[in-house]
Amino acid sequence: MQKTLIVIGAGLESIPVLQRANEMGLHVVAVDANPQAPGFAHAHESVIGCVYTPEITVAALTEWSRQxxxxxxxxxxxxDAPGTVAAVADHFRLTAVSAETARLATDKKAMKDRFSEMGIPIPWYQEIFSAGELSRILDECRETLVIKPVDSRGARGVLRLVYGSADMPDPAWAFECAKIESPTGRVMVEKHLDGPQISTEGFVVNGQTFCPGFSDRNYEFLDRFAPNIIENGGDLPSFLDQDTQQAVKDLSGKAAIALGIENSMFKGDMVVHNGKPYVIEMAARLSGGYFCSHEIPWNTGVDFTGTAIRLALGERPDPEAMTPSFQKGVAQRYLFPKPGKVVAIEGVETALVMYGICMVEIRTAVGETIAPATSHPARAGVVMAKAETREKAIKQVEAAVAAIKIITS
Incomplete structure (x- = not known):
């Protein structure tokens, strides 16, 4: 009997998941609010439903089931829609994270509260309710803080406040910038811990954790985009020593279990500060940015997306399927043209034929306007390379990025 998989989200970065489900012989039903969502072309059926409004999606899928x-x-x-996944799973009695786990994973204040209760190392944090409160905290601590919406995504409204620096924004502006990006108007601050940041991605299966995804995050443009915090891809395998990597992986798994993730996947944002790992945030879903679909398989040989799909179907993958069989070099970089109207795009074909380049994706076109980069969705394209070593992959991807010119006026 052919099984049916519902995929919440049919945007550009959802396509690899939809394709993998097709390769596995599944009947694929994609859900998105956009009737023109590009992922619909890779699904057997399309359902219009808001990925961030569980009741709308459940109602739409209920009608679909009546047919x-x-x-x-x-x-x-x-x-970032584990709440919708949980609601659909509850309605149809499927395997997924619980509504409570989804809530914890999408409310950063509740998430940090849970981690604090469970003894998970995290930065100091506090919910704030006014610009005056932010000013007072800055004056008292006199160190770098991060202000963010409690419940947003994609780095929207996330600012790095370096006390006493020339880039330090007005606290009133910073507070409103974060607040406007929160659907509930809630804002929090936390201490910025310096040190290497890492993306982890793994599974919790029958109480055991597996963490094949491990990438050094690239924040080389912190000053360029200040006070916004914009990531510029990442590099695999990590430069960190094996003991530190294992400590980060172990903490990622403990954090996932603390959120109640069971027989599902997790995505961790981690930092190593003064030699000790800390959790910045944890998501109860597959990653975006092609980390799960491309980078992890290229780096480790683990079919991460396929394994996640099997878990969603109620299967229990073998440990071998979640364990890296090698460590090859992978590097990813984004394109950040100058703001303005795009008048020409050059060098794409040159980049595509460069040795080791596996993906060049341009997310703009001539005639479109490039806005200043204030969050991750503003990135104009992505380039990815793979090689035998991390260093070679980085060299290849940086050469390809240099070859591409998105010219604006």
């Missing part, structure tokens, strides 16, 4: 549809699993792809 004879019967799902066997649900997963979200490149969207």
């Amino acid at each position: 004879g549809g019967k799902p066997h699993g649900v997963i979200c792809a490149a969207v």
Whole structure:
């Protein structure tokens, strides 16, 4: 019997998940609010439903089921929508994270509260309710803080406040910038811990954790985009020593379990500060940015997306399927043209044929306007390379980025 997988999200970065589900012989039903979502072309059926509004999606899928549809699993792809996944799973009695786990994973204040209760190392944090409160905290601590919406995504409204620096924004502006990006108007601050930041991605299966995804995050443009915090891809394998990597992986797994993740996947934002790992945030879903679909398989040989789909279908993958079989070099960089109207795009074909380049994706076109980069969705394209070593992959991807010119006026 052919099984049916519901995929919440049908945007550009959802396509690899939809493709993998097709390769696995599944009947694929994609859900998105955009009737023109590019992922719909890779699904057997398309359902219009808001990925961030569980009741709308459940209602739409209920109507779909009345026409004879019967799902066997649900997963979200490149969207931070575990709440919708949980609601759909509860309605159709499928395997997924609980509504409470989804709430903890999308409310950063509640997440930090849970981590604090469970003894998970995290930066100091506090919810704030006014610009005056932010000013007072800055004056008292006199160190770098991060202000962010409690419940947003994609680095929207996330600012680095370096006390006493020339880039330090007005606290009133910073508070409103974060607040406007929160659907509930809630804002929090936390201490900025310096040190290497890492993206982890793994699974919790029958109480055991596996963490094949491990990438050094690249924040080389912190000053360029200050006070916004914009990531510029990442590099694999990590430069960190094996003991430190294992400590980060172990903490990622403990944090996932603390959130209640079971027989599902997790995505961790981690930092190593003064030699000790800390959790910045944890998501109960597949990553975006092609980390789960491209970087992890290229780096480790682990079919991360396929394994996540099997878990969503109620299967229990073998440990070998979640364990790296090698460590090859992978590097990813984004394109950040100058703001303005795009008048020409050059060098794409040159970059595509460069040795080791596996992806060049341009997310703008001539005639479109490039806005200043204030969050991750503003990035104009992505380039990825793979090689035998990390160093070679970085060299290749940087050469390809240099070859591409998005010219603005």
